[in-house]
Amino acid sequence: MSVDKFNLLSFTGKMKTLHLSWMAFFITFMVWFNMAPLKGAIVDGVGLTLSEWKTLLIINVALTIPARVIIGALTDKFGPRLVYSSLLAICSIPCFAFALADSFTQLVIARFALGCIGAGFVVGIRMVSEWFPPKELGTAEGVYGGWGNFGSAAAAFTLPTLALLFGGEDGWRYAVAITGLMSLLFSVVYYKNTNDTPKGSTYFRPKNLGGLEVTSVKDFYFLLIMKTPMYLALALLNWKLSPQGVSLLSETVALVMYLGLALLYVYDCYATYKVNKDIFVNPVPEAHRYEFKQVAVLNILYFATFGSELAVVSMLPAFFAETFELSMATAGMLAGMYAFMNLMSRPGGGWLSDKFGRKKTLLILTAGLALGYWCLSLIDAAWPIWLAVVAVMACSFFVQSGEGAVFAAVPLIKRRLTGQIAGMTGAYGNVGAVVYLTVYSLVDTSTFFLVIACTAVLGFVTLLFMQEPKGTMTEVREDGSVELIEVT
Template identity: 30%
Template sequence: MEISSTITETEPQKFALPVDSEHKATEFHLFSAAAPHMRAFHLSWISFFSCFVSTFAAPPLLPIIRDNLNLTATDIGNAGIASVSGAVFARIAMGTACDLFGPRLASASLILLTAPAVYFTSIASSPISFLLVRFFTGFSLATFVSAQFWMSSMFSGPVVGTANGVAAGWGNLGGGATQLIMPLVFSLIRDIGAVKFTAWRIAFFIPALFQTLSAFAILIFGQDLPDGNYQRLQNSGNKQKDKFSRLFYHGITNYRGWILALTYGYCFGVELTVDNIIAEYFYDRFNLKLHTAGIIAASFGLANLVSRPAGGALSDMMAKRFGMRGRLWALWAVQTLGGVFCIILGQVGSLTASIVVMIVFSVFVQAACGLTFGVVPFVSRRSLGVISGMTGGGGNVGAVLTQLIFFKGSKYSKETGITLMGIMIVCCTLPIFLIYFPQWGGMFCGPSLEKIATEEDYYLSEWSSKEQGKGLHQASLKFADNSRSERGRRVHSQTLSSNATPSANV
């Protein structure tokens, strides 16, 4: 069963993929590089991957770095917190930048601005300088927002969860890949003849160069929207410039965005936390070799190859049958299970059991990330970037708070911290129950019956009558029509007109 609105017969074929009325792709072809949709997909995940590698290049080498720089447990904890705290506000700013200037310029600019911090890691000489380079490198994680915004701008409702999930999941692979890459690069440089305290410094030039090249690839080959870049479309009058104040207002006043930010804080935020602690956890608790601990730690991040994309695909599958309510139920169930397995991970004491539980935990917590961004594109059409930034920033806030509370210094053992983190996941997932869309319903009730609500009612409410009089709402009108798929099975038994009355049941 496929839901798609393709180009009309009278319009010449412009795209390699079938598209809807906004020219967003209604199909997702993973192994295609067709411009502009699939090319944007590959550029987004590769650039985000490079930023993840840079941000988490230090943890797998911490046993060497801490000896070289005389780092204490508190220094290491502070540096880990710094690496994810910088992106909190950067992600919110990135969302707004995407709304105003487009994802291409926004992401490439941030990548180039943060690349020097990765190069400068090679000359860190004290705990303070090490903390600072990790802090500024962490800003690059805000490219996640531009990646999700880009996918939401290129792919239509029936496949947007899948596109967001795969792009972010493959990008997040950098957190696992760097656990393998950096020890290997370090070993190769040391074997060539460098002493170990020099080898780890030289190794940081590899992620720095990778990150720089990805930015230039975006600028050269990327495109903001299916029809072109923001600047050209605005100059030709095909896209209106929006006001920052209105974008920001409609974003921060939508309570659904805040709930998703909290939820994301305890799926992606937990993932960031684990990326920072897991190698050292296995190294210290089970007395493993550095390389062995790195391989085990890598399996957590590498699960993103399938887990987060699976979450996005599950979101789309549930929406196809049950609509938005299906997306919400799946998100709550999967993330709660992730919390349960996190609790178990902190309790098991054998190496084999810890590895098995960690992998199962990683699948659920990463799938929850994909499920979260299956919902995000529908919260607001006008302020998509702000909502994406709020949600993404929530992930970093969750990581900062979790590391401050449970993994800073020696207040808790790491196994106790992991157990308490699992309890936090379960508790912070409960507010999903409160998300309600008047046109689609929420987890426990269907669409509003007291006042007939349509997709147009919801998305046009972000535009004043004066703005609508100028025609600024046209893109939202198209999006409202294309988002009827979020009614689930009901969409096939109704006339898809702007005044269709939603049923009370999914």
């Protein structure tokens, strides 16, 4: 751990690593969300129908669910420096391909591949956890997540202007290509200016790459249960693309995809067993155990927090426009206040966790989350607009502070598995978005907000079973010696 003072104005030591990591995350989110602000130009330029556009929005998040799990495992094995740099460089290719596409099929292929860049977030979680002590970890992870997450808002603010500056029907292509160029160039910057750990520290790696390690037979079966929603979310996306949805896939292809997902789940379970088969014969020593329920609780909370954020950001402009009869430009600006809160709320949630404890902070923020969405369910045309905006911003504070508090706890479970745990928790955020957006397509807006509030209540109940991280976690160096890592 680097012991120099936590100073956001510094650009040396651990602070340099933090700043470079949130910048990398910022760029990944700019690239991931570079399509939505340019909707009109892309639809007109390529000649898309509304159905085709909605399909692109679905495709944009499809691969992120498995990608976060896979990238998390690769991060633990090969280190965040190499994985983040590689991800930035490789994903610039489909970004350039999207900018050059002149048909719906080409756009779909490029966008599907670009879903991988949404997994960049989990890489930085492991990187930051290596550089900051427990008393600063929540704040550092909050800054990383909050400032990096603002890349989506930055894309919305800047890319339409860039497209106009370039002008012509290809202006949007240049704007998209610039984000790809940023990603490619910063991959070099990140690789040359970061290290996986401070000098003299050990980077602990998992024993196997095939699946998440657990430390008891009970936790093995619990892990298999918690994997199921991720596959169901992918099946739901497949249904949306089938003839029952937007008809991008034929009935035969959709059935093949369902079968493929089922087989993949079976293989995943088998691979997880291969990694963990020793626990069925030899119990893991107490010092090396961790409780998988800690991971499960954080998964559920991120489902409710980040999942709802992605869903609400997608529908809020239209909600304001329809409820208060506003222009889309005005509605978009007001709705943007929800995402703008990320700059302070997510670091704030991490700081509160450092100051008052992980579990207590999460309990308070999750209760506020449930109350906030219940308030949003009451908004109608009779409300003053200013009051509706205040309610949205207050709810957003609890949502994004909750995200910060979740990832203040993730690195304190098992150091060598931090990338995989962060990957699974991050994937649950995307699962939440898929579920909530599906609910939104089936019910009215008030019921949509109430459903989110109910899942927050469920998260609050599961939180009661979480244990406050304390004491030390035990890791074994490559030479066989043991290191005790403080978590409080």
